[in-house]
Amino acid sequence: MTEVTLNQISKTFGKQTVLKEISFQLKPNTIYGLLGRNGAGKSTLLNILTNRIPASSGEVQIDGQSNINNDAALGKIYLMSEQNLYPSRMKVFQIFRQTALFYPGFDFELAHQLTAKFGLNENLRFSRLSTGYHSILKDIIALSVDADVVLLDEPTLGLDANHRELFYQELMETYADRPRTFVISTHLIEEIAGLIENVLLIKDGNLVLNDSTENLLARSYAVTGPEKQVQEYTKGLNVIGHDSLGKLRSDYVFGKLDDERILPDTVSVDGIDLKKLFINLTNRESEVH
Numbered sequence: 180m181t182e183v184t185l186n187q188i189s190k191t192f193g194k195q196t197v198l199k200e201i202s203f204q205l206k207p208n209t210i211y212g213l214l215g216r217n218g219a220g221k222s223t224l225l226n227i228l229t230n231r232i233p234a235s236s237g238e239v240q241i242d243g244q245s246n247i248n249n250d251a252a253l254g255k256i257y258l259m260s261e262q263n264l265y266p267s268r269m270k271v272f273q274i275f276r277q278t279a280l281f282y283p284g285f286d287f288e289l290a291h292q293l294t295a296k297f298g299l300n301e302n303l304r305f306s307r308l309s310t311g312y313h314s315i316l317k318d319i320i321a322l323s324v325d326a327d328v329v330l331l332d333e334p335t336l337g338l339d340a341n342h343r344e345l346f347y348q349e350l351m352e353t354y355a356d357r358p359r360t361f362v363i364s365t366h367l368i369e370e371i372a373g374l375i376e377n378v379l380l381i382k383d384g385n386l387v388l389n390d391s392t393e394n395l396l397a398r399s400y401a402v403t404g405p406e407k408q409v410q411e412y413t414k415g416l417n418v419i420g421h422d423s424l425g426k427l428r429s430d431y432v433f434g435k436l437d438d439e440r441i442l443p444d445t446v447s448v449d450g451i452d453l454k455k456l457f458i459n460l461t462n463r464e465s466e467v468h
């Protein structure tokens with residue numbers, strides 16, 4: 180089991196501060212969702228974790244050792260990123276062999292099974308693969324390497340619905356066979372909501388949430404009913420957003436409800452799903468408490 184710790188990681192590009200003193204620890208054998216709006220800094224964070232780009236300050240430790248110029252430590256982590264890092268003339272099977280030079284426990288058998296399931300021809304050159312198959316190849320490698328921590332940056336980019344479903348299925352199967360830590364950065368929250376055990380949410384350069392999906396959903400509510408009664412009921416609570424339909428209104432509340440308040444008959448309180456919670460938490464105005 181590998182422990183990854185980020186201590187006060189900050190990153191600036193010129194005058195822009197993208198990450199502000201981010202600290203967290205990745206728990207072993209857990210599936211994380213790394214969420215945040217476009218440009219929030221998710222890819223930057225994953226690149227810093229794997230030392231592909233340097234942090235401006237702070238440090239990443241892998242099993243207590245710095246990740247800078249440390250091949251032994253970095254061999255415990257694998258980053259599947261949007262970037263295409265392979266020579267265009269290299270064939271799929273050669274890419275597997277090359278990966279095995281860096282990750283000697285690369286599971287060729289699993290990789291072959293997955294290429295068959297996804298219909299990927301191992302004799303094709305990298306440059307001949309479509310956008311979707313670029314992602315599929317990188318996903319197959321990410322599932323087949325023997326790293327304890329696998330970081331997936333937009334793993335379903337360009338995949339059709341069938342292939343996305345197959346990928347999630349295969350991810351869960353390999354996770355059951357060989358538990359390890361996955362960090363999945365994606366915009367398709369609905370699709371991964373059932374998979375992720377812990378949410379990391381970045382907003383305005385800050386890590387505003389690091390909690391289990393279960394805890395987050397347990398303190399998220401939709402209060403629905405006639406506008407006036409709903410607003411009276413939610414006054415002073417942490418309302419992170421709302422929807423209106425005619426005279427009906429839903430206020431989304433994150434955090435504690437007030438048990439002392441009497442709920443009018445016309446107003447109902449229900450749970451909300453992760454996607455709705457995420458959309459409202461990442462609204463410009465909403466505050467996360």
Ligand SMILES: Nc1ncnc2c1ncn2[C@@H]1O[C@H](COP(=O)(O)OP(=O)(O)OP(=O)(O)O)[C@@H](O)[C@H]1O
Nearest residue numbers: 192193195197215216217218219220221222223224
């Ligand atoms: N090499 C770079 N030079 C300058 N600015 C950069 C560089 N890399 C990233 N940025 C900026 O840092 C910010 C965060 O980018 P990043 O790609 O990490 O976001 P993201 O959360 O992964 O976004 P998306 O969800 O759109 O992929 C953006 O404003 C981006 O323009």
